[in-house]
Amino acid sequence: MDEARIPEVELRARLAASSAAIIGCGGLGSNVAAMLLRSGVRALTLIDFDRVDDSNLNRQLFFRDQVGRLKTEALAETLLRIEPEARLTLVTERVTAENIVGFVLGADVIIEAVDGAATKAMIVNVCTGALPETPLVTASGLAGYDSANDIVTERLTDTVYLVGDLHSDACAGLPLLASRVMVAAAHEAHAAIRRLLGLREP
Amino acid sequence: MKVDVALFAYLSDHQPDGLGGRHARAFDLADGTRVADVIADLALPDQPRIVFVNNRHAAEDSALHDGDRLAIFPPIAGG
Numbered sequence: 001m002d003e004a005r006i007p008e009v010e011l012r013a014r015l016a017a018s019s020a021a022i023i024g025c026g027g028l029g030s031n032v033a034a035m036l037l038r039s040g041v042r043a044l045t046l047i048d049f050d051r052v053d054d055s056n057l058n059r060q061l062f063f064r065d066q067v068g069r070l071k072t073e074a075l076a077e078t079l080l081r082i083e084p085e086a087r088l089t090l091v092t093e094r095v096t097a098e099n100i101v102g103f104v105l106g107a108d109v110i111i112e113a114v115d116g117a118a119t120k121a122m123i124v125n126v127c128t129g130a131l132p133e134t135p136l137v138t139a140s141g142l143a144g145y146d147s148a149n150d151i152v153t154e155r156l157t158d159t160v161y162l163v164g165d166l167h168s169d170a171c172a173g174l175p176l177l178a179s180r181v182m183v184a185a186a187h188e189a190h191a192a193i194r195r196l197l198g199l200r201e202p
Numbered sequence: 203m204k205v206d207v208a209l210f211a212y213l214s215d216h217q218p219d220g221l222g223g224r225h226a227r228a229f230d231l232a233d234g235t236r237v238a239d240v241i242a243d244l245a246l247p248d249q250p251r252i253v254f255v256n257n258r259h260a261a262e263d264s265a266l267h268d269g270d271r272l273a274i275f276p277p278i279a280g281g
Binding site for chain 2: 024026027028029113114115116117118120121122124125126128129132138139140141142143156157158160162164166167168169170171174176181
């Protein structure tokens, strides 16, 4: 697909003026946050209630000396080492159908990056119902060791983007391998970046 | 009334024609049929699902209308 070339100065300026709300700071969200920041998005809302655990270190952007700390605070510390100009809003709460809209309101793009299927469904249903004009990226199917090439980005509706292979279920006992989780995280981050730049998936 | 119904991922096995695939099929439904009625008629599993009618989220108790497009997607765990 031919797309008009965007001069890099303009591209970085557009991303610097954009904001993203990332729901979940685990395997997907911690890595999405770093990729968006490195790409130039300066305003990020990081939402997670949990603390860093030993078992997270095999795929999440945390370090051994951060075990036990709140994920939002540990991730913020790392992101500010990458880019001290980052504008981070930390929300250390468990998301519910009642509170989620207040946390993501005003973001230019919403990234669903939680692990449970029920929470994923709640986030997409509630956010697209309350904020139908705000683009949302969600991920389904990134566990296991099938080919990384099976993970794709597609547009479900005008504003909802779906990343994953749509079948590999972590609940079926498949491992969450850093390589495949990072592929899905990169797809999520890139889908958000393309949307922020005004580009469209087919 | 006619409503297009698209079922994604493993839900597509529940399409009445048994052919699978995510493409929408035209359903002939009685006036007043709700999203929840379609879900019950198709015997979709009681698993989390994302429901769109005409590209916007719709509650399962909402009524469908002639020409609507219903899409149901089951999120998969992992993150």
